[in-house]
Amino acid sequence: MLRGIAALLLFQLLGESLVFLTKLPVPGPVIGLVLLFVALHMGRRAGRAPFPQVETAASALLSNLGLLFVPAGVGIVSLWGVLEAQLPAIAVVLVVSAAVTLAVTVWTFIAARRFFDGKWGA
Amino acid sequence: MRSPVDLWVYLSTSPLIWLTLTVCTWIAMSELSVRLKRNPLANPVLTSIIVLSAVMTVFHIPYEKFFAGAQFVHFLLGPATVAIAIPLYLQWDEVKRVLMPIAVALLVGSVAAVLSVVALGMLVGLPREMMLSFLPKSATAGVAMAISSSLGGNPSLTAVLVILTGIIGALIVTPMMNRMGIRDYAARGFAVGLTSHGIGTARAYDVHATAGLFAGIAMALNAIATSLIVPLAARLLIGI
Incomplete structure (x- = not known):
């Protein structure tokens, strides 16, 4: 250890x-x-x-x-003053960005797997 | 004999009480999470932060004083990041079998995570410093905080955004993938690991073993990819 x-x-x-x-x-x-x-x-x-x-x-x-x-x-406690005013904007960016990243990644992975499997006949 | 008030004055200035409180709160909140069948809303990182923040606020403890104790835990983020090499090494045979799909999805997904923040941030008018703190949010916290502070962002804010991204991803991944009709668990796991790092990986393991494995791989690789892509994106798109 x-x-x-x-x-x-x-x-x-x-x-x-x-x-x-x-x-x-x-x-x-x-x-x-x-x-x-x-x-x-x-x-x-x-x-x-x-x-x-x-x-x-x-x-x-x-x-x-x-x-x-x-x-x-x-540390969020000491930042609360800065964050409070931006709360709705932050929430939108967090949720939409997470959904976009999930969708783009899963589609790319599946498409790439199909593409390379087809190419190499695996 | 001294009074209990004296004891409180003595303890609240020493790092020991805050370190002990941090570790014990974590253990209690982990236990709570297990009891609630690992519901993503009872995520122990989130609930621990809420409980400790409440204590700090109620007793008017400045963050610096708390951090003097908690920094001993915080310091381990560095070695823990290095430690990600071990699961990656142990799972490397699995990675090699689907190397190209992993490489392509890693690149595209990592870029999507960063670009979506820039586009949405401009749309809703996020201030510059906040945008810089936002960029590395899909990487694991230790890496994201290091990137954020090197760009002039706020590492504490980044830590909170990273954790929230983890929880949001863990909450939406299963209903979203089911609605999209995706049954490839390697792909689903990879997506949630890339988006939501360790919190997403823990969620993936709850759903499916293959999903968990690929989520762990995605988390490790995205720690590396994000630290390469974010400084580049910051230079090109935000102009630092």
Whole structure:
């Protein structure tokens, strides 16, 4: 478990450092995610998989992912003055954008699957 | 012997009480959500934020004081984002089998999430800073907040918008897909994971195992896609 946590922190640190050096417009943890993903595959190729320590640490964090959003979410209290006036506009954008994104994604996925299945005769 | 008032004055200035309250509220609200058969309206993220916000308001606790304790939880967002690599790695064989549909749907869906915000935001006249906070709302909270603050948005506002997007997606996906007559559960799961990140993924797992798997894949990939597309869109469309 501890080694798994260390690995996650280490890859985040690598990601943050890389973003700082290269001024990439991507959050450091996302680069850390990509680097860890690549490292896991390289490990598997080298015959060193599985990685139970990292898996344990990751599933402990991800199974309570919602808790990690709460502190920032409570920040809404101090923003209430700004939000109140815009409430109807915010509601419209949130609901319509979610519906549009759902519809566009599901149609694209189905259409792309048909297209590529047809092409390769799978 | 000191009075209970002294104790309250002492505790309310220390981070310990707010950290404890955050974790215990989360546990209680998760339990409530299970009892209510995971109804999306009883989403523990939403109910925890409501309960803690009410406590802060009633006792006149400034957010900074609360955050001094809660930041220990908040800090874990970074490692948790890195941790998404693990389910993606474990499910990679599944991804490879439908690689092209996933790649196309990811690109188109992620762009749709951002463009729909820009178009609708202009239509209803959202202020600029609010628009910037809105753009990454379909990505998981840790990533969305990082994008938002790097663009000059408000990370707290982004966190709330991300959570609301998650809940709205989780609420509307099943009736909407049923009405559209879509029975491809991989496609349905992918759509809700892309739109509504972790909250949508949890909902997808409640409906169908395949939907849950593809929702998790979509959430992980959209964290990456959103962090590439949003800075680009902000530069091209809003001009920062």
